[in-house]
Amino acid sequence: xxxxxxxxxxxxxxxxxxxxxxxxxxxxxxxxxxxxxxxxxxxxxxxxxxxxxxxxxxxxxxxxxxxxxxxxxxxxxxxxxxxxxxxxxxxxxxxxxxxxxxxxxxxxxxxxxxxxxxxxxxxxxxxxxxxxxxxxxxxxxxxxxxxxxxxxxxxxxxxxxxxxxxxxxxxxxxxxxxxxxxxxxxxxx
Amino acid sequence: xxxxxxxxxxxxxxxxxxxxxxxxxxxxxxxxxxxxxxxxxxxxxxxxxxxxxxxxxxxxxxxxxxxxxxxxxxxxxxxxxxxxxxxx
Numbered sequence: 497x498x499x500x501x502x503x504x505x506x507x508x509x510x511x512x513x514x515x516x517x518x519x520x521x522x523x524x525x526x527x528x529x530x531x532x533x534x535x536x537x538x539x540x541x542x543x544x545x546x547x548x549x550x551x552x553x554x555x556x557x558x559x560x561x562x563x564x565x566x567x568x569x570x571x572x573x574x575x576x577x578x579x580x581x582x583x584x585x586x587x588x589x590x591x592x593x594x595x596x597x598x599x600x601x602x603x604x605x606x607x608x609x610x611x612x613x614x615x616x617x618x619x620x621x622x623x624x625x626x627x628x629x630x631x632x633x634x635x636x637x638x639x640x641x642x643x644x645x646x647x648x649x650x651x652x653x654x655x656x657x658x659x660x661x662x663x664x665x666x667x668x669x670x671x672x673x674x675x676x677x678x679x680x681x682x683x684x685x
Numbered sequence: 686x687x688x689x690x691x692x693x694x695x696x697x698x699x700x701x702x703x704x705x706x707x708x709x710x711x712x713x714x715x716x717x718x719x720x721x722x723x724x725x726x727x728x729x730x731x732x733x734x735x736x737x738x739x740x741x742x743x744x745x746x747x748x749x750x751x752x753x754x755x756x757x758x759x760x761x762x763x764x765x766x767x768x769x770x771x772x773x
Contacts, residue, residue, distance in 0.1 A: 502750050504770045505710070506703060507696075552717040559710060569771040663714065670718040 505562035506656045508569040509649040515586035517645050518574040524567045526601030526609040529633040531567055535560035537614040541623045549671040556664050563657055568599055620675045628668045635661035689747045698743050705736050
């Protein structure tokens with residue numbers, strides 16, 4: 497069961513009319529290393545990960561949905577007042593003819609989200625290494641996004657998200673150590 | 686209940702709640718991998734208590750934060766009223 501809370505995890509403001517940035521931000525909405533992939537990856541892996549780290553996957557997976565909502569808010573705010581002509585001028589013509597101003601789970605190039613972006617191997621070390629890699633890739637994407645905008649408000653929210661990727665990667669690395677220690681210990685029944 | 690005014694006071698209180706919740710998310714994830722850290726656990730419980738009073742204050746002024754009976758509602762049903770998070 498999930499309960500929705502009517503607030504963002506961290507404030508999202510945009511101080512510039514820069515609809516082109518919405519086209520790039522959507523990478524973190526429906527792209528391979530985006531927030532949807534992250535949430536679904538961890539919440540799916542948690543059923544079969546060893547008990548000691550179920551809580552971590554559950555909680556990080558849940559936090560990813562809050563990040564997905566922040567990205568959606570950025571895209572929504574950047575596009576809500578656009579005319580069709582402005583969307584075309586911002587490189588969003590392809591998006592407009594299929595979705596109008598609705599958000600959709602695709603990457604910056606318009607490729608729709610696919611479950612092939614995520615893995616579930618059932619082997620805890622393999623799954624956690626995938627999770628660490630996913631966080632590092634998302635961190636890099638946030639850095640590239642920060643680099644291509646000069647909107648300081650948008651950068652502020654993106655920096656928050658970039659830092660969360662670092663924390664998540666660190667926690668997953670701790671989870672690997674917990675699993676390794678558990679696997680190495682002698683068990684008596 | 687009259688529609689709440691979204692002014693500086695709203696953003697200030699929302700920010701305060703977001704700050705407390707950030708501490709709680711951080712401590713929660715830390716405790717997931719360090720369950721035996723009593724100091725961190727004390728901080729977690731302290732902030733959980735502080736969170737209740739700030740959330741309660743926010744809801745009194747601006748309406749329910751949560752659905753499915755986790756927040757009280759004034760009449761008529763306030764939950765479905767804007768602003769939604771992406772609108773502020």
